[in-house]
Structures are given as structure tokens and as C-alpha cells.
Amino acid sequence: MKPRRSALYMPGANERALEKAKTLPADALILDLEDAVAPDAKESARERVCGLVGEYGEREVTIRVNGLDTEWHDADLRAAAQAGPAAVVVPKVNSARDVHNIERALELGGASEETKIWAMVETPVAMLHAEEIAAASERLTVLVMGTNDLAKELHAEFVPGRAPLLGGLSLCLLAARATGKVILDGVYNDVKDVEGFEAECLQGRQFGFDGKTLIHPGQIEPCNRVFAPSAEEIEQARRVISAFEDAKAEGRGVATVDGRMIENLHVENAQRVLALAEALEG
Ligand SMILES: CC(C)(COP(=O)(O)OP(=O)(O)OC[C@H]1O[C@@H](n2cnc3c(N)ncnc32)[C@H](O)[C@@H]1OP(=O)(O)O)[C@@H](O)C(=O)NCCC(=O)NCCSC(=O)C[C@H](O)C(=O)O
Numbered sequence: 058m059k060p061r062r063s064a065l066y067m068p069g070a071n072e073r074a075l076e077k078a079k080t081l082p083a084d085a086l087i088l089d090l091e092d093a094v095a096p097d098a099k100e101s102a103r104e105r106v107c108g109l110v111g112e113y114g115e116r117e118v119t120i121r122v123n124g125l126d127t128e129w130h131d132a133d134l135r136a137a138a139q140a141g142p143a144a145v146v147v148p149k150v151n152s153a154r155d156v157h158n159i160e161r162a163l164e165l166g167g168a169s170e171e172t173k174i175w176a177m178v179e180t181p182v183a184m185l186h187a188e189e190i191a192a193a194s195e196r197l198t199v200l201v202m203g204t205n206d207l208a209k210e211l212h213a214e215f216v217p218g219r220a221p222l223l224g225g226l227s228l229c230l231l232a233a234r235a236t237g238k239v240i241l242d243g244v245y246n247d248v249k250d251v252e253g254f255e256a257e258c259l260q261g262r263q264f265g266f267d268g269k270t271l272i273h274p275g276q277i278e279p280c281n282r283v284f285a286p287s288a289e290e291i292e293q294a295r296r297v298i299s300a301f302e303d304a305k306a307e308g309r310g311v312a313t314v315d316g317r318m319i320e321n322l323h324v325e326n327a328q329r330v331l332a333l334a335e336a337l338e339g
């Protein structure tokens with residue numbers, strides 16, 4: 058299991074941030090050529106970012122290219138295919154056909170099979186097509202929520218608890234789980250609001266997201282903490298597995314731990330918790 062608790066965006070035009078990220082403990086990095094880069098800096102940012110892909114050690118390094126309907130998209134994908142990041146992050150993916158076009162462009166650009174597609178889902182159409190997007194390709198491994206664009210398109214307001222966005226978040230989560238893909242939550246814009254940020258991480262985790270996308274180094278530590286299993290959860294997972302093993306040895310398919318029923322499905326959850334804990338240790 059590959060931990061994706063935290064994925065930090067870095068503007069591709071910001072040399073200082075790109076340098077600083079070499080020492081930041083985010084699980085994944087998203088070198089951004091889209092929203093955070095002004096039009097007249099797109100080409101220099103593309104060159105810089107593609108040259109930096111190998112500079113961040115073990116972490117998963119991805120490149121966010123410009124959207125399919127922009128003048129920069131084709132050149133971004135060609136350059137990314139050659140640079141060989143862990144994934145290209147493509148904004149505003151709206152259909153299976155979009156995914157197929159990205160896949161074809163990567164193949165034509167000579168991308169290695171190791172370079173995956175992370176599709177950003179951030180429009181009303183994408184919410185309604187989430188399953189076909191997620192299922193469109195084996196190369197597509199991760200869905201990434203774009204909650205700023207989604208709120209804009211919905212004419213929704215940002216409110217604590219994100220009630221206006223919950224329908225879209227749920228549809229994308231259902232699509233990710235139905236197709237066996239990883240899914241990352243959207244960004245939290247107020248980089249000074251630590252409490253609000255942590256509450257949103259917790260909400261994302263409780264919903265079932267695998268991790269969250271971030272915009273500032275200060276968001277990494279709380280995000281990694283919230284999305285990692287706690288010592289109590291690890292201990293509980295071990296107890297669940299052990300109680301079920303004992304029950305099975307006695308010919309029973311059900312056990313209890315602290316008065317709660319344990320069946321095979323709870324064991325699968327416990328195994329997932331332990332797998333993530335081990336991946337984080339290792
Ligand atoms: C949000 C920011 C503009 C805040 O910038 P600033 O006020 O300059 O931050 P600080 O002074 O607190 O920075 C402290 C140090 O940290 C470095 N830094 C800041 N941000 C990053 C980063 N993202 N990665 C790496 N390093 C970073 C600064 O350089 C300072 O370093 P030092 O000088 O050594 O102390 C800024 O944080 C920022 O630009 N964030 C990223 C914005 C971004 O990428 N936006 C696009 C992605 S989000 C998106 O597109 C949403 C999605 O599509 C949707 O629809 O929802």
C-alpha cells in the first residue's frame with residue numbers, strides 16, 4: 058500500500074517553493090502548471106518542473122498539466138511523458154473520452170507505463186460521470202477532488218462542514234470505491250486557519266478519502282496525522298484480527314471485541330489499517 062495522506066501543490070513558477078519542497082514530508086508532490094502559473098510563465102514553468110522530477114527522493118512526484126481545452130495541454134503532456142513523473146494530474150476531466158485522449162497522448166509521447174493518470178474531478182459534469190471516468194483506464198489510479206472549481210461551478214458558498222459539496226464528494230467516493238481507485242480530497246484555502254483545516258481533514262477521513270491535497274507546508278503535519286492510523290486504531294485492528302482468528306479456530310464465523318460483533322468484513326478493514334501503518338513505518 059502506497060500512503061497518499063498528503064499531496065502538496067507547488068506553483069511551477071515558484072522556485073523557492075519548489076526548492077523548499079525537497080525537505081517537506083508530504084507523501085506526494087504536485088508540481089503545478091495550471092492554476093498557480095500565470096499564462097506568460099507557462100512555458101518556463103513547464104521546462105523547470107520537468108527538469109525537477111527526479112529531485113524529490115522517494116516521494117511520489119506528479120505534474121499537473123493544463124486542462125484539455127487549453128493551448129498548453131498538448132505540450133505539457135508531451136513534456137511530462139518524457140520527464141517520467143509518477144503521474145500526470147489532469148484538471149477538469151469530464152468523461153471517459155477525456156481519459157482515453159490523455160492515455161493516447163501519453164502513449165504517443167513515449168510515456169513509461171509507470172507514469173499514471175490522476176484525474177481531477179471538479180465540475181458538475183464530472184460528478185455525474187465519476188464512475189465512467191474512474192473506470193476508463195487502468196492507467197488512471199487516483200481521482201483528485203477540485204473543490205474550488207466545483208464550488209464555483211455550483212455557485213456554492215464555502216461553509217464549515219461543506220454541505221453544498223457533499224453530494225459531489227459522495228458521488229466521487231462511490232465511483233472510486235466501486236472501481237478500486239484511490240481518491241484524494243480537495244484543498245483548504247485558509248492557510249492560517251489550523252483548526253478549520255484539521256476539522257476538514259477529519260471530515261475527509263471519516264468520509265473515506267485516502268488523503269487530502271494541500272497548498273501550504275503548514276498543512277502537511279496535521280494532514281499526515283489525521284490520515285494515519287493512531288496507535289489505538291492499530292492496537293484495535295490487531296485485536297480484531299486476533300479475535301477473529303481465535304473464533305475461526307473454534308469453528309465460528311463471528312466473534313466479539315469489547316462487546317462488538319466482528320465478522321470477516323471487519324477483519325478486512327483491520328488488515329487495511331495495519332497495511333497502511335506498516336507502509337508508513339517502512
Ligand atoms: C497560499 C500561498 C500563496 C501562501 O503563500 P505565502 O503567504 O508566501 O506563504 P508563507 O509565507 O506562509 O510561506 C512560508 C514558506 O513556505 C513556502 N511555501 C509556501 N507555499 C508552498 C508550497 N505550496 N509548496 C512549497 N513551499 C511553499 C514559502 O516559499 C515559504 O518558504 P520560506 O521562504 O523558505 O520560508 C502559497 O502557499 C501557495 O502559493 N500555495 C500553493 C498554491 C497553489 O499551488 N494553488 C494551486 C493548487 S490548488 C487548486 O488548484 C485547487 C483545485 O484545482 C480546485 O479547483 O480546488
Ligand SMILES: [Mg+2]
Pocket residue numbers: 092148179203204205206
Ligand atoms: Mg481546479
